[in-house]
Amino acid sequence: MARSLDGLVLSPVADQAPGQVGTRTRFTYHEEDGRIWAEYAGGDVVRGHLVGTRTGDLLDFRYVQLKQDGTTSSGHCVSTVVDLADGRVRLDERWEWESQEGSGTSTVEELALS
Incomplete structure (x- = not known):
């Protein structure tokens, strides 16, 4: 397990x-006893939150966000945690909006220390 x-x-x-x-x-993650949650903001997102569970290297969570234009949206995401060769962590994500049409994949990576 990562x-x-x-x-x-x-x-x-x-x-x-x-x-x-x-x-x-930027997503700031928290994890405790198989539970995960994060706060995020930046770009078009004023404030976002995600909450879910982790089983091994699999994350399963729901997210909700407030955008710059004042609208909100929410969805579901399943991510795989990958340890990178340089010691950082990557999440390979499959997501789907629940409040609107759309789905896709994305990748987030731990920021490198400067």
Whole structure:
């Protein structure tokens, strides 16, 4: 099993469609006893939250976010935790909106320490 996500800050490696998370979005993860949650913000997202569970290297969570235009949206995501060769963590994600049409894949990676 990959290391704990607790306290890690991750960011998407590429921008999604306008009004969604992008490379300026930062996710701060927390993990305890198989439960995960995170706060996120940046880019088109004013504030977002996710909450779910972790079983081994699989995360299953729901997310909700407030965007710059004042609208909200929510969805479901399943992610696989991958340990990178340089010691950082990557999440390979499959997501689907529940409040609107749309689904896709994305990748977020732990920010490198500078």
